[in-house]
Amino acid sequence: MARTVAMQELMTAMGLCTYGAIIQPSRGWVDGADAKELTLDILITSSQVSSGTTYCDLVIESASAVEGPWTQIATIMAAYTQTRRFFTSREGGTAQFQRYARYKLDPANVSGDGTWSTTFKICATLK
Numbered sequence: 001m002a003r004t005v006a007m008q009e010l011m012t013a014m015g016l017c018t019y020g021a022i023i024q025p026s027r028g029w030v031d032g033a034d035a036k037e038l039t040l041d042i043l044i045t046s047s048q049v050s051s052g053t054t055y056c057d058l059v060i061e062s063a064s065a066v067e068g069p070w071t072q073i074a075t076i077m078a079a080y081t082q083t084r085r086f087f088t089s090r091e092g093g094t095a096q097f098q099r100y101a102r103y104k105l106d107p108a109n110v111s112g113d114g115t116w117s118t119t120f121k122i123c124a125t126l127k
Helices: none
Strands: 003-016 038-049 057-063 071-077 081-087 100-106 115-126
Antiparallel strands (some): 057 071
């Protein structure tokens, strides 16, 4: 039986390019203990940088335990986009979904020392 949860309701995040990544609070992490597949519907409605043209990256990570280690399984450049990403179970392959999934906003590739912002939401469907 599939279940869909809001991994992140529509929100705007912002920061300075010189700060590190913003990691999703643990209360929003997806726990797919019995799931074999994870589908993420990602909608980015707005992205801005004060200088340059390279936007903040939206990174999806997965781990088998809350303590980690967390593995990057997808990177989406946070520029006006709507995408669906599919991940298979924990049984082999690379960049697969393990038990937990979370996002982080990583400004490492943003050009310049200015500010950035992005407005997005993520829905997760577990099967």
